[in-house]
Amino acid sequence: MKYYHxxxxxxxVKLGMTLEEAERIMKFRFNLDSDNKKGRMVYSNHxxxxxxFYIVIDKMTNKIIRKHEIRTLDxxx
Numbered sequence: 073m074k075y076y077h078x079x080x081x082x083x084x085v086k087l088g089m090t091l092e093e094a095e096r097i098m099k100f101r102f103n104l105d106s107d108n109k110k111g112r113m114v115y116s117n118h119x120x121x122x123x124x125f126y127i128v129i130d131k132m133t134n135k136i137i138r139k140h141e142i143r144t145l146d147x148x149x
Contacts, residue, residue, distance in 0.1 A: 082125065082142065089136050091115060091129055102127060112137070 102115035111131040126140035
């Protein structure tokens with residue numbers, strides 16, 4: 073059931089949202105993994121049974137421009 077809720081929450085995280093909105097939906101914090109010269113910041117969370125949640129934020133707009141789809145969640149539900 074835990075994975076079902078994670079999948080439901082993750083499906084609500086949309087491109088164009090802010091990091092804070094994504095954290096509020098997912099009910100956990102993302103950690104900054106990297107920051108590059110093109111103005112992209114990669115955030116992740118691996119704490120939920122090692123499922124890798126990744127989002128990419130554009131530094132100029134502070135909005136999500138990419139999110140990593142998690143195949144394991146799709147296979148479970």
